[in-house]
Amino acid sequence: MATNPMHQFEVYRIGPEIKLGEIDISFTNASLFMVISSIAILLVFNLGTKKNSLIPSKIQLLAELSYTFVSKMISDTAGSKAKPYFSFIFSLFMFVLFCNMFGMIPYTFTVTSHIIVTFMLAAFIFIGVTIIGFMKHGIGYLKLFVPSGVPIVLLPLIVVIEIISYLSRPISLSVRLFANMMAGHTMMKVFGGFVISLGIIGGWLPLSFSVALTGLEILVAFLQAYVFAILTCIYLNDALNLHH
């Protein structure tokens, strides 16, 4: 059972079964790591803003650097109009980053390796962005599907393609994060299994691979959180500044 690389993704109940009417909302290991990630974020940022001195301490500098990093990312991709959504994108980036990073610790659970979690985030972003788009531009938001400078003959085809690409946004956004996380963790587990099965003589090669993969996965964990946040910014930019 332990050698199954998919075993790490299994969700199991922690504590008693909690039911809300007919719906099972039991506290699971996934829930545990969501809570841990959130608390860790709040702890870091609470410590970082506790003193708020003019010359920042190390942890304050960390908080401020994350702040400026995300705020620069948003202003670069979505412009100044996206300022009201800063808090959401910041929380999103931090949540995904911390969930990814906590998943890198052995024997932990990676929340973002579950399609349902990433899909819920992506779907929320998709619905939110669509609502913002229609609120800002009314029915004119549909112009998003009609790029300018396209020959009339090609227009029906382009519009169909644009609509499909727009509707596939939540899927691509969620699957990108989920697949990256799952693939990376599976791969590490597989190489870890090779180390055991090849033993003391042949196990060094997969072990070194495993070490290299750990570094790569940490990079991917950060990168995917960044990509997730920046794509959200780009979708938001489409909704706020309608131009093609």
Next chain:
Amino acid sequence: MIKKIFFQLIFLSFLLLGEAFASESAGMPQLNPEFWISQIFWLILTFGTLYVVLAKLILPKISANLETRKSQILENIESAEKHREESEQKIKEYDKIIQDSKIEAKNYFNKAREKILKDINLKKENLDKELNKEIKKAEIEIEDLKNKAPEKINKIAIEVSTDLIQQLIGVEVNNSSISAIVNDLSKKDKDKYYGN
């Protein structure tokens, strides 16, 4: 490069996954809907809480602090600029003072020099005048002496010659004839005796 390796590794992992599935036939736990509702519920709960706390409590603090720092830095830069301008002004004033005092000193010096020169010139002139006067006086005296000298000599010569003649030959000689001879001789030898 990293991307390429990364995708190759993913591809490899899926190959390996296929083998794993073949042996275990357990499938992906992600697609088991047993805990989907629970995950959604806890995601909304945790992420919602995180968002609310970050947006209402923590991020405003960070942004306020950043703003404070920014304004503080701007203020500091402004005051530094002010100080710089002030010091430049001071340096200019100082330069001006030095320049002015230099000019003043030069003026004083020039004035003093002129005064001294004037004094010297005046004194020199006075001295020159006096000297000239003295020289003229002396010249006149010399001229007088010069003019009187031949007469005196003639007189002496006449007397001497009269005495000489008297003692030599014991004859009273007429004064006037001797004086005529002496005058004649002295005229002849004037050049010889007086050199002019």
